[in-house]
Amino acid sequence: MSTPFELDVQKVVAAIKSCLPPDRDFVGLHEPYFTGNEWNYVKECLDSGWVSSIGQYVEKFEEMLAEFTGVKRAVAVVNGTAALHVCLKLAGVEQGDEVLIPALTFIATANAVVYCGAIPHFVDSEEKTLGMDPCKLGHYLSDIAEIRGGSCFNRITGRRMKAVVPMHTFGHPVDLEPLLDVCQRFHLELVEDAAESLGSFYKGRHTGNWGRMSALSFNGNKVITTGGGGAILTNDESLGKLAKHLTTTAKVPHKWEFYHDQIGYNYRLPNLNAALGCAQLEQLPAFLEKKRALALRYREVFQNISGVRWFEEPGFARSNYWLNALLLDKDHVHERDVLLEISNVQGIMTRPAWTLMHKLPMFKDCPAMDLASAESLETRLINIPSSVFLGGTYGQT
Amino acid sequence: MSTPFELDVQKVVAAIKSCLPPDRDFVGLHEPYFTGNEWNYVKECLDSGWVSSIGQYVEKFEEMLAEFTGVKRAVAVVNGTAALHVCLKLAGVEQGDEVLIPALTFIATANAVVYCGAIPHFVDSEEKTLGMDPCKLGHYLSDIAEIRGGSCFNRITGRRMKAVVPMHTFGHPVDLEPLLDVCQRFHLELVEDAAESLGSFYKGRHTGNWGRMSALSFNGNKVITTGGGGAILTNDESLGKLAKHLTTTAKVPHKWEFYHDQIGYNYRLPNLNAALGCAQLEQLPAFLEKKRALALRYREVFQNISGVRWFEEPGFARSNYWLNALLLDKDHVHERDVLLEISNVQGIMTRPAWTLMHKLPMFKDCPAMDLASAESLETRLINIPSSVFLGGTYGQT
Numbered sequence: 001m002s003t004p005f006e007l008d009v010q011k012v013v014a015a016i017k018s019c020l021p022p023d024r025d026f027v028g029l030h031e032p033y034f035t036g037n038e039w040n041y042v043k044e045c046l047d048s049g050w051v052s053s054i055g056q057y058v059e060k061f062e063e064m065l066a067e068f069t070g071v072k073r074a075v076a077v078v079n080g081t082a083a084l085h086v087c088l089k090l091a092g093v094e095q096g097d098e099v100l101i102p103a104l105t106f107i108a109t110a111n112a113v114v115y116c117g118a119i120p121h122f123v124d125s126e127e128k129t130l131g132m133d134p135c136k137l138g139h140y141l142s143d144i145a146e147i148r149g150g151s152c153f154n155r156i157t158g159r160r161m162k163a164v165v166p167m168h169t170f171g172h173p174v175d176l177e178p179l180l181d182v183c184q185r186f187h188l189e190l191v192e193d194a195a196e197s198l199g200s201f202y203k204g205r206h207t208g209n210w211g212r213m214s215a216l217s218f219n220g221n222k223v224i225t226t227g228g229g230g231a232i233l234t235n236d237e238s239l240g241k242l243a244k245h246l247t248t249t250a251k252v253p254h255k256w257e258f259y260h261d262q263i264g265y266n267y268r269l270p271n272l273n274a275a276l277g278c279a280q281l282e283q284l285p286a287f288l289e290k291k292r293a294l295a296l297r298y299r300e301v302f303q304n305i306s307g308v309r310w311f312e313e314p315g316f317a318r319s320n321y322w323l324n325a326l327l328l329d330k331d332h333v334h335e336r337d338v339l340l341e342i343s344n345v346q347g348i349m350t351r352p353a354w355t356l357m358h359k360l361p362m363f364k365d366c367p368a369m370d371l372a373s374a375e376s377l378e379t380r381l382i383n384i385p386s387s388v389f390l391g392g393t394y395g396q397t
Numbered sequence: 398m399s400t401p402f403e404l405d406v407q408k409v410v411a412a413i414k415s416c417l418p419p420d421r422d423f424v425g426l427h428e429p430y431f432t433g434n435e436w437n438y439v440k441e442c443l444d445s446g447w448v449s450s451i452g453q454y455v456e457k458f459e460e461m462l463a464e465f466t467g468v469k470r471a472v473a474v475v476n477g478t479a480a481l482h483v484c485l486k487l488a489g490v491e492q493g494d495e496v497l498i499p500a501l502t503f504i505a506t507a508n509a510v511v512y513c514g515a516i517p518h519f520v521d522s523e524e525k526t527l528g529m530d531p532c533k534l535g536h537y538l539s540d541i542a543e544i545r546g547g548s549c550f551n552r553i554t555g556r557r558m559k560a561v562v563p564m565h566t567f568g569h570p571v572d573l574e575p576l577l578d579v580c581q582r583f584h585l586e587l588v589e590d591a592a593e594s595l596g597s598f599y600k601g602r603h604t605g606n607w608g609r610m611s612a613l614s615f616n617g618n619k620v621i622t623t624g625g626g627g628a629i630l631t632n633d634e635s636l637g638k639l640a641k642h643l644t645t646t647a648k649v650p651h652k653w654e655f656y657h658d659q660i661g662y663n664y665r666l667p668n669l670n671a672a673l674g675c676a677q678l679e680q681l682p683a684f685l686e687k688k689r690a691l692a693l694r695y696r697e698v699f700q701n702i703s704g705v706r707w708f709e710e711p712g713f714a715r716s717n718y719w720l721n722a723l724l725l726d727k728d729h730v731h732e733r734d735v736l737l738e739i740s741n742v743q744g745i746m747t748r749p750a751w752t753l754m755h756k757l758p759m760f761k762d763c764p765a766m767d768l769a770s771a772e773s774l775e776t777r778l779i780n781i782p783s784s785v786f787l788g789g790t791y792g793q794t
């Protein structure tokens with residue numbers, strides 16, 4: 001018998017199940033969904049032979065992305081990690097700099113900082129957005145930061161702090177306006193890790209369209225997929241051009257000469273993968289509707305269950321609900337693993353938050369502010385099945 | 398009128414043309430060729446939804462690669478550049494080390510060194526193989542190298558020299574045995590850049606199967622393609638395991654936890670691209686036969702043309718003839734650009750060698766030995782159309 005103070009794990013699992021198709025042995029967290037022109041476009045690539053660096057789909061995909069997100073320039077790349085790496089480079093992050101990133105994020109955010117020879121500096125999250133807490137960051141920087149010659153320095157480590165990289169957790173936008181404000185006050189570049197937030201808007205403008213540059217991911221578990229893929233978004237046309245140059249080995253165009261004018265990367269997205277992306281992007285509005293329909297179903301069933309809360313988009317945001325999340329009450333963190341165990345055994349894929357970055361061996365000596373809220377969220381978050389196809393109608397709706 | 402001492406550029410172009418299909422407005426340098434199961438396997442990916450990190454093709458592709466090349470372990474990655482990067486990391490290349498690479502190579506070889514925080518050190522090539530000159534390298538190292546505590550140091554720069562990266566130019570194997578000998582004498586790791594040499598053998602054993610690790614590329618212009626892709630080859634099972642770990646974000650396997658034990662990379666090859674790779678690999682022996690048939694045709698027609706020589710595989714090698722190459726006599730370097738111009742205008746794609754690495758602005762201060770032979774080759778090399786399909790029978794054979 002469950003009292004209002006207890007968490008009935010079976011009841012939670014039953015509630016999740018009631019939102020899912022009844023006829024499936026296994027429901028993944030986020031499965032790809034190919035119901036449009038995927039086949040036609042991919043076949044066109046194979047028939048023409050243009051699967052690699054030549055072909056029309058990369059450019060088309062970039063144009064479609066720019067249009068949907070409202071940025072001036074999108075550059076398709078091989079994955080979201082590569083996109084982040086180049087965003088940071090072009091934001092001016094250099095060897096020995098510090099970059100402020102959330103402790104609660106996927107490993108790629110921190111790795112991209114390291115690829116630049118820079119040091120991640122961990123920031124707390126707020127429960128309202130699951131993302132970076134702008135207010136706490138502002139107070140913290142007032143304490144430790146010092147502006148010298150137009151740059152921001154960490155008075156404790158002596159290192160330059162160059163950029164802030166908020167991440168829109170599970171697709172939910174962080175509170176961007178106050179964050180931009182902090183960035184301006186402290187001469188820091190804003191680079192958005194929008195890997196999870198394609199289709200998410202903050203105050204009517206698309207995420208990834210607020211800072212200097214931002215990164216998207218089209219990994220297999222994202223809202224749309226290209227197999228593997230990502231994109232760099234920017235409103236600065238010259239940075240966009242440079243991003244294209246850097247991600248295509250910095251080769252200077254010439255009829256036949258091979259001349260590269262700086263250290264570049266082979267980060268280009270193959271035409272084959274871009275073809276898939278074009279077909280997926282065409283369906284994005286429909287996908288987002290389906291994802292919202294599923295989210296609303298979850299909202300309804302979790303309204304009457306105590307001890308756990310379904311995470312709802314903040315008022316200023318329209319979220320893509322990439323991954324629906326449950327938040328256990330603070331008294332019930334010990335039931336997290338039971339819930340994960342029971343649901344996964346029953347073929348309903350669920351997972352906890354990522355291990356916080358500062359707890360990983362390679363980042364344990366990196367600078368960090370007080371991370372109380374991220375620490376709490378880490379113990380209480382559970383993601384539940386969120387695939388596009390689950391938003392269809394199949395009985396129980 | 399051409400005398401024996403002149404190069405008749407029109408005659409050279411006519412000779413190339415006589416080996417090509419008569420009915421084509423444009424013949425590329427190396428076009429993809431999809432005539433097997435490409436279709437079926439890619440469709441299977443789309444139908445199942447497994448286009449990304451999950452799916453059977455990556456593992457199958459790795460097994461097929463290991464079998465064909467005779468190595469113990471192949472790890473599929475996102476491209477050849479990524480493969481080289483990880484090979485160097487796993488060969489122990491660290492920040493501030495020097496890595497010996499040919500000056501005559503594609504930019505990726507040098508970039509991969511820089512990604513490790515190391516410094517390229519340029520080595521001359523020999524005309525016999527178009528690749529690293531083992532004899533000259535040996536003499537050079539006798540001059541400048543010093544062994545201390547089991548490691549090799551450059552007495553001039555004071556930096557450790559960690560590895561040697563020969564590259565099998567246009568598919569032609571370098572002289573590996575004397576090179577291995579030099580590596581052993583000077584405590585240097587051998588890492589082969591075998592990006593261009595899938596299907597090329599040195600003394601009966603596959604290239605990429607001689608050093609500690611090696612890198613393959615499946616870019617759109619290679620013998621087989623995955624759109625974009627590459628692989629790491631090694632006979633050291635534990636290094637192979639580590640390569641897989643590092644290229645998949647260094648995530649420690651767990652039912653649901655996200656724990657990464659070191660800095661890793663998102664270098665995995667998507668299942669969609671691996672599917673294409675499996676279909677292509679099935680046809681590799683047939684592709685190699687076709688490429689050899691074309692090469693023999695070129696050999697024949699160039700036997701009677703003076704001032705230029707068709708490059709033939711060295712006696713110890715069986716080459717994949719990835720890109721057929723012409724070598725102008727030393728007196729005729731000034732006609733190189735005329736030849737490039739005339740052939741390209743006529744829709745026959747030709748191109749010169751890469752700009753030598755030490756001439757690029759970002760590498761101009763890197764250490765280098767005397768590069769006389771590479772300098773000469775750079776002015777005299779021209780690649781001519783070499784696609785698999787050109788080896789078919791279509792009239793003139």
Ligand SMILES: Cc1ncc(COP(=O)(O)O)c(C=O)c1O
Pocket residue numbers: 079080081082084105106108109167193195196216217218219229230663
């Ligand atoms: C927050 C975040 N950042 C970066 C990435 C990296 O994207 P990718 O996996 O495409 O490299 C991901 C997705 O995996 C992510 O969730």
Ligand SMILES: Cc1ncc(COP(=O)(O)O)c(C=O)c1O
Pocket residue numbers: 266476477478479481502503505506564590592593613614615616626627
């Ligand atoms: C010699 C050499 N090394 C490395 C590479 C890099 O391979 P990729 O283009 O797949 O990154 C290539 C091919 O482009 C190459 O020709």
